[in-house]
Amino acid sequence: MNLYTTLPGLKTAPLALAALVLSACSLMPSYERPPLPVASSWPEATATAAGTPATSKAQDIQWQDFFQDEGLKRAISLALEGNRDLRVAIINIERARALYQVQAADRLPTVSAGASGARQQVPDSLAPGGHGGISSSYSAGLGVTAFELDLFGRVRSMSQAALNRYVATEEDRRGAQISLIAEVAALYESTLADGRLLALGQQTLASRTESYQRQLQLHEQGASSEYDLRQSESLFEAAKIAVAQQTRQRAQDENALALLLGRPLPADLLPPVTAAWDSRIMRDIPAGLPSDLIATRPDIRRQEALLRSANANIGVARAAFFPRISLTGTIGTSSSELSGLFDTGSRAWSFLPQVSLPIFDGGRNRANLGVAKADREIAIAQYDKTIQVAFREVADGLAGQATLSEELRAVNAQETAEQVRFRLAGARYEGGQASFLEYLDAQRSLFTVQQQAIRTRLAELQNRIGLYKALGGGWSTEQPAA
Secondary structure: OOHHHHHHHOOHHHHHHHHHHHOOOOOOOOOOOOOOOOOOOOOHHHHHHHOOOOOOOHHHOOHHHHEOOHHHHHHHHHHHHHOHHHHHHHHHHHHHHHHHHHHHHHHOOOEEEEEEEEEEEEOOOOOHHHOOEEEEEEEEEEEEEEEEEOOOOHHHHHHHHHHHHHHHHHHHHHHHHHHHHHHHHHHHHHHHHHHHHHHHHHHHHHHHHHHHHHHHHHHHOOOOOHHHHHHHHHHHHHHHHHHHHHHHHHHHHHHHHHHHHOOOOOOOOOOOOOOOOOOOOEOOOOOOOHHHHHHHOHHHHHHHHHHHHHHHHHHHHHHOOOOEEEEEEEEEEEEOOHHHOOOOOOEEEEEEEEEEOOOOOOOHHHHHHHHHHHHHHHHHHHHHHHHHHHHHHHHHHHHHHHHHHHHHHHHHHHHHHHHHHHHHHHHHHHOOOOOHHHHHHHHHHHHHHHHHHHHHHHHHHHHHHHHHHHOOOOOOOOOOOO
16 A cells, blocks of 8 residues: 555544654663762761661651641741742742643644635736636645654653653752741741840840949949949940840841741741740651652752753754654645635645755764763762762751750750859858859859850751751652652
């Protein structure tokens, strides 16, 4: 059977099916995930923090369950609704999806309908046989223009590369959400710590104001030296500095938190500074194994998607060495009279195959293949680096978890000791058994340790938030299938 005589009778669907069968060949190299460029277990120094690997992962702990503070949960919900950076990440997903659909459409023929008509007058002097006149032609039909038979997988490889770029954009969105949740949580706790430091500074300022006024009176009465007065004045001014600094820091952190939320900070969002600092505001985190990061960290998943895209581009570059076959054809009706356009015998068709075989291109195709291979090597290096950075972030978080709890226990014990020392120093000074300088030293030491206790508690909380983020936690919706 002659293909050219039967082609006009073929319909679009069988033609597309034949093209898909012919495009079974692909020159895209098979993808192999690079080996893990880090150790298979966490450093020994963090073993006590990691504990026994758990069956669940940080990703399995939703942020609504990990954070126990209701105010913090509300802040995160507001940020997920109003943050502009997250909104841009979501829009970028829609853009990447549309670009993928554009690329995927090239794998199927584009069928269009058209109709045309023309009338022209030819003078006798130009007409064959010397008989001119008015001629008319009308046509209508369906056509396929420059549809490429993907014999060597060029179009399929381009579609695969676009798909993986779309997947990478989806991982960007996951990463943006996880980062936003962690940033809101860290800034929320920092703002609470600012309030506690400010309250402590104001309390200390009131105490030192009273002490300074007393020393001023004693100095005027000749019962106190200039040295004691200036020591008391120095501590008084230092307390004023601390209050000013913490007032400014709290205002700046509140402004930053409002920016993350994408709206003015609700007046009732932050609890009063007199509220107890609950030690159970966050759940414990199972560390798992380093290999778990590949499945949970969105930045690693993004780099692997880009690596797959670079791998697909090699198939595109390889296919450029082989012939490209494109088909253009139409089928419809044609007539010299508009009324006879659909009469029997008016069927018309055309078939225009085109074959392009590269013979000499000055080394362009070979250079493009070299570029594609180099891009894949770059993507592998970036993938490895991303895993190494993730490994370090988790290891740092585990190291902090192993030491900050002990540091917090020690600083709390030191604060208790300094409180007793300050009370005894005051009693000794009132009883004339100790100098005023000894009393001031105890007061200064207590204030310093109280500040350190608040900052250490904040560091411990922020370390747990950072570890939760580093392990890939914080994603609260079902992952899209690739």
